Amino acid sequence: MIKISDLYYAYKVKNKHIEALKGIDLEIPKGEFVVFLGPNGSGKSTLVKHINGLLTPSAGEVVVDGINAKEDDSIWKIRQKVGMVFQNPDNQIVANVVENDIAFGPENLGLSSSEIKERVKKSLSLTKILEYSKYEPHLLSGGQKQLVAIAGALAMEPEYLILDEPTSMLDPLSRRKILKIIHDLNKNHKTTILLVTHFTDEAVNADRVYILDAGRIACYGEPRETLGNISLLSKFQIKPLAMTSLAASLVKSGIDISTSVLTVDEMVEELCLLN
Ligand SMILES: Nc1ncnc2c1ncn2[C@@H]1O[C@H](COP(=O)(O)OP(=O)(O)OP(=O)(O)O)[C@@H](O)[C@H]1O
Numbered sequence: 001m002i003k004i005s006d007l008y009y010a011y012k013v014k015n016k017h018i019e020a021l022k023g024i025d026l027e028i029p030k031g032e033f034v035v036f037l038g039p040n041g042s043g044k045s046t047l048v049k050h051i052n053g054l055l056t057p058s059a060g061e062v063v064v065d066g067i068n069a070k071e072d073d074s075i076w077k078i079r080q081k082v083g084m085v086f087q088n089p090d091n092q093i094v095a096n097v098v099e100n101d102i103a104f105g106p107e108n109l110g111l112s113s114s115e116i117k118e119r120v121k122k123s124l125s126l127t128k129i130l131e132y133s134k135y136e137p138h139l140l141s142g143g144q145k146q147l148v149a150i151a152g153a154l155a156m157e158p159e160y161l162i163l164d165e166p167t168s169m170l171d172p173l174s175r176r177k178i179l180k181i182i183h184d185l186n187k188n189h190k191t192t193i194l195l196v197t198h199f200t201d202e203a204v205n206a207d208r209v210y211i212l213d214a215g216r217i218a219c220y221g222e223p224r225e226t227l228g229n230i231s232l233l234s235k236f237q238i239k240p241l242a243m244t245s246l247a248a249s250l251v252k253s254g255i256d257i258s259t260s261v262l263t264v265d266e267m268v269e270e271l272c273l274l275n
């Protein structure tokens with residue numbers, strides 16, 4: 001479980017302090033799929049960087065499975081538990097052959113070469129890129145490169161995987177592919193997923209959605225409570241789902257359906273209930 005209590009963080013730029021997090025409290029149980037939404041600059045990246053020790057709290061606590069990120073020898077332990085994938089795959093790939101890139105993390109763990117080979121193969125297979133194992137990463141598409149970055153994180157066998165806008169540079173097809181892979185990881189391998197995104201549709205199948213605003217958690221809840229509430233989303237400049245917008249327009253024109261419709265299937269069901 002990830003437990004964050006009263007977390008504050010300020011960036012120091014010259015002699016100015018930029019308060020990015022202003023008292024965050026949250027608990028993420030193991031096995032959940034959690035999505036963070038919120039306007040630009042609301043603190044999403046700053047928050048998740050605390051969870052694998054890339055940033056240290058100005059005040060407050062970040063505890064992962066009982067390990068406090070503040071303790072001296074804890075960063076190494078936490079990084080083995082919590083993997084991280086960023087927006088731009090080019091900044092995350094270090095080697096010039098895909099399989100070597102994925103082996104990089106496990107090699108630093110000092111594992112035997114047979115264990116490393118095993119982990120590389122497993123990660124390539126989980127991300128469905130076995131056929132690119134001998135490729136030079138720069139020859140791959142953006143989506144394929146992002147899969148290499150995810151495979152690199154998975155080779156460390158993390159219990160928690162944080163993805164900070166992993167699909168924002170990708171085409172819709174690659175975006176769907178990556179979403180499917182992370183949902184499979186969550187379901188079949190019990191990896192806890194923390195996904196930061198600007199795409200509201202990526203949050204539909206989450207267990208919980210957090211909306212950040214100006215360094216605070218503005219609200220959280222299940223997808224229907226958060227994404228299904230159009231006035232809440234507009235308050236935080238979050239684009240509503242197409243079906244939720246459509247439902248709101250239909251209600252405005254006098255059609256009596258639920259306003260918290262999230263998917264096409266739910267819309268069809270609602271419409272079929274009309275006389
Ligand atoms: N390295 C930095 N130095 C100074 N200020 C920073 C730095 N990184 C972020 N900030 C500031 O901290 C606040 C939170 O930024 P953060 O990047 O966490 O937001 P975000 O929600 O991830 O935004 P986005 O959706 O644009 O990625 C913003 O005011 C931002 O300008």
Ligand SMILES: [Mg+2]
Nearest residue numbers: 044045046164
């Ligand atoms: Mg960010």
